[in-house]
Amino acid sequence: MKIRWDEFFKSSDNTLAREVTLVEKASLVGRVGQMLLSCGTGAWRVRDAMDTMARTLGITCSADIGLVSIEYTCFAANNKSYSQTLTLPSTGVNMNKLNEMEKFVRQFQKGHGHWTLGQINRRLDEIDQMKTKVPLWISGLSAGLACGGFIFLLGGGIPEIICAFVGAAIGAYIRGLMGKHKITMVAKIASGVAMSCLGYFLTFLLLRTLLGIDYNHAYGYIGAMLFVIPGFPFITSGLDMSKLDMRSGLERMAYAILIILIATMVGWGVAMLLRLKPGMIPPIKLNVLELTGFRLIASFCGVFGFSIMFNSKLSMASIAAIIGSIANTSRLSLVDFGNMPPALAAFIGALIAGLLASIVRNKVGYPRISLTVPSIVIMVPGLYMYRAVYNFGINNINLGAYWIVAALMIVAALPMGLVAARILTDKKWRHVNL
Numbered sequence: 001m002k003i004r005w006d007e008f009f010k011s012s013d014n015t016l017a018r019e020v021t022l023v024e025k026a027s028l029v030g031r032v033g034q035m036l037l038s039c040g041t042g043a044w045r046v047r048d049a050m051d052t053m054a055r056t057l058g059i060t061c062s063a064d065i066g067l068v069s070i071e072y073t074c075f076a077a078n079n080k081s082y083s084q085t086l087t088l089p090s091t092g093v094n095m096n097k098l099n100e101m102e103k104f105v106r107q108f109q110k111g112h113g114h115w116t117l118g119q120i121n122r123r124l125d126e127i128d129q130m131k132t133k134v135p136l137w138i139s140g141l142s143a144g145l146a147c148g149g150f151i152f153l154l155g156g157g158i159p160e161i162i163c164a165f166v167g168a169a170i171g172a173y174i175r176g177l178m179g180k181h182k183i184t185m186v187a188k189i190a191s192g193v194a195m196s197c198l199g200y201f202l203t204f205l206l207l208r209t210l211l212g213i214d215y216n217h218a219y220g221y222i223g224a225m226l227f228v229i230p231g232f233p234f235i236t237s238g239l240d241m242s243k244l245d246m247r248s249g250l251e252r253m254a255y256a257i258l259i260i261l262i263a264t265m266v267g268w269g270v271a272m273l274l275r276l277k278p279g280m281i282p283p284i285k286l287n288v289l290e291l292t293g294f295r296l297i298a299s300f301c302g303v304f305g306f307s308i309m310f311n312s313k314l315s316m317a318s319i320a321a322i323i324g325s326i327a328n329t330s331r332l333s334l335v336d337f338g339n340m341p342p343a344l345a346a347f348i349g350a351l352i353a354g355l356l357a358s359i360v361r362n363k364v365g366y367p368r369i370s371l372t373v374p375s376i377v378i379m380v381p382g383l384y385m386y387r388a389v390y391n392f393g394i395n396n397i398n399l400g401a402y403w404i405v406a407a408l409m410i411v412a413a414l415p416m417g418l419v420a421a422r423i424l425t426d427k428k429w430r431h432v433n434l
Contacts (some may be wrong), residue, residue, distance in 0.1 A: 003086070005031055005121070013118025018058055020117055025057045026074035026082040031124060033063065033070050034086045036101050040093035040310075041369055042236035043248030046070070048428070049105045056113040067091055067233075067251040090185070091255070093232045095312040095370040100127045102367050136176040139309055143172030143227035146305025146378075147196075149298040151223030153332065154383055155281045159213050160220030163203040167224030171196025172309070175228075189259060190266045193225045197270040200224035216282050221271070222386050228263045230256040231306065231377030236369070238415025239422075243429075264389035271390065278387050288337070295332055299325040299378060307374040316366050317374070323360065324375030327353035331379060342381075343409035347417040350376050354421020368422070376414050381407045 008027040011020045017028065033050040043065035054061035054074060063072035068088040075081045104123060108115060134142070147168035148161045156164065175192030200221040207213050233256040241249030271277060286294065303324030307317030331349030334340040340348075350372075357371035384407035391400035422429040 003031075003034075005124075009117060009121070011117055013116060013121070015117050016113075017115050017117055017120055018056075018113045022059065022074060022076045022080050022082050024117065025054075025059050025076075026061075026072075026084060028057065028120060029053045029059075029061055029074060030070065030072060030084050030086050032101070032105065033065070033072065034088065035124065035128060036098065037065065037068070037070060038088050038092065039095070039098035039101065040091065040232045040236070041098055041367070042240045042252075043245040044240060044243045044429075045367075045369065047245075049102070052105055052109050056109050058113070065245070065248050067248065067255055091233075093310045095307070095310050095316060095367070095374075097127060097130060097311070098367055098370060099313075099316065100130065103365070134308060134311060136173055136180070139176050140169040140173035142305040142308035144169035144305070146302045146309065147223050147226050149300070149302030149305065150226050150378060150382075151220050152298040153295060153302065153328070153378070154220075154223060155283065156220045156223060157217070157282065157284050159204070159207055159217040160223060160281060162207065163200045163217070164220060164223035166203040167196040167198075167200030167221070168227045170199035171224065172227050185259075186262055189228055189262045193228060193263045193266040194270050196224040196227070197221050197267055197274070197276075201274050201276070214282060218276060219278060219281050221276055222267070222278055222383055225263060225267050225386075226382045227306075227309065228259060229377060229380050229382045230259040231380055232310070232373055233259075234380060234411065235373050235376065235415050235418065238412070239418060242415070242419045260385055261389075264386050265393075267386055268390050268393045272393075278383075278390055292329060292333065295329045296325045299328040302378045303328070303374050306377050307370075310370075310374055312370060312374070315364075316370055319360055319364070319366065320371045320374040323353050323356045323371055324378060326356065327375055328378050342406065343413045346379055346410045347413040347420075349379055350414045350417025351421050352417075354418045355425065358421060358425035368426075372418055372421075376418070379410070379414055381410045384410070 005027065009024050011024060029050050032053050033046050036046045036049050046065050047063050050061050050063050060075040061072055063070055068091050070086045073081055073083040104127065144165035148165040151160045151164040171192040174195045175188045178188035178191060204218050233252040237249045237252035237256060240252065300321045304317050304321035307320045327349045330352055331345045334345040334348060335342055353372050353375040357368050360371060361368050384403045388400045388404035388407060391403065
């Protein structure tokens with residue numbers, strides 16, 4: 001049910017926030033927490049913002065935060081307390097809204113709470129009603145751009161890039177259209193993945209008819225479905241568990257695994273119907289300098305596309321793309337030219353992304369998570385996960401186990417790289433209680 005926040009406030013709009021009742025103060029704290037949680041950020045960031053609001057209002061807050069719910073209690077100096085449970089209908093990612101919410105919390109803290117009740121509620125209403133969702137056609141093109149860059153990094157050439165762009169754009173548009181009509185998560189992900197694979201295959205058939213391209217280019221169909229990779233819940237689950245936020249971390253991990261299972265199973269089913277399999281894409285002959293240069297470009301495009309899908313504004317998406325291109329190209333170079341294990345290279349790539357994001361944040365003030373997560377989503381081994389499920393599906397258990405273990409090693413290394421960067425650069429993260 002939609003919460004009617006105005007019904008919680010009985011004091012006049014001209015009353016200073018520090019002078020309102022405990023119920024009203026607690027409601028302000030809860031509303032800020034719920035709005036931040038709806039942006040897709042982790043539990044630690046939500047709790048930190050709620051604690052900041054509570055301290056500034058002169059009360060104490062204790063919160064238990066999950067994927068879509070918050071249970072919290074606020075205490076006043078007169079031994080009174082007030083508890084609330086807040087839930088979201090679903091979860092999503094909105095980096096522009098997250099940026100505005102973090103700016104609001106910083107401004108409120110800087111003003112020592114000397115805002116009126118009316119000023120706070122009007123500002124929160126403005127942020128809540130911001131039209132920050134990108135149009136569906138832009139979201140579709142962004143998914144196409146991201147998957148086009150993704151498939152090149154997986155070894156694809158021009159045919160794979162074109163087919164992945166078209167397939168992902170169609171799939172993301174269908175998923176977004178179903179989401180706009182409040183269709184359940186399982187149905188919209190399944191439909192989006194199926195349409196992306198079908199879009200890739202039809203585009204491939206068209207290119208094969210017109211240009212006579214080799215049938216092996218069909219194996220790049222996996223790239224068209226990689227726009228569904230749940231990068232935010234995957235990464236934030238690791239970050240939350242590193243701060244002992246086990247409830248949130250485990251819920252986010254389960255949510256991410258559910259999305260991957262749905263996507264890979266649907267992709268496997270479509271592949272069986274179309275008689276496709278994850279084979280070897282025809283190799284591209286490039287020297288080291290050419291390969292590195294194209295990887296920088298492909299990584300930039302991939303991260304930029306994911307950032308726009310996450311509802312980042314252009315400047316935020318561009319900065320994340322620059323960080324991601326440096327970090328991801330470094331990771332791939334360590335694997336290919338330094339003979340480094342992929343998991344260790346992923347840790348170093350995530351560490352580079354985290355350190356660069358911390359430097360940039362100090363200059364421009366964007367939330368770290370809006371820069372770090374898009375920049376390392378492209379490192380999530382979606383291809384490995386799909387190959388694992390495909391091989392399990394055809395009872396090739398040994399090969400499936402190989403791919404799933406390789407994927408898990410990389411997935412574990414990515415948040416650990418970000419954690420290491422945060423420990424090195426963020427005093428609030430480095431200490432247990434500040």
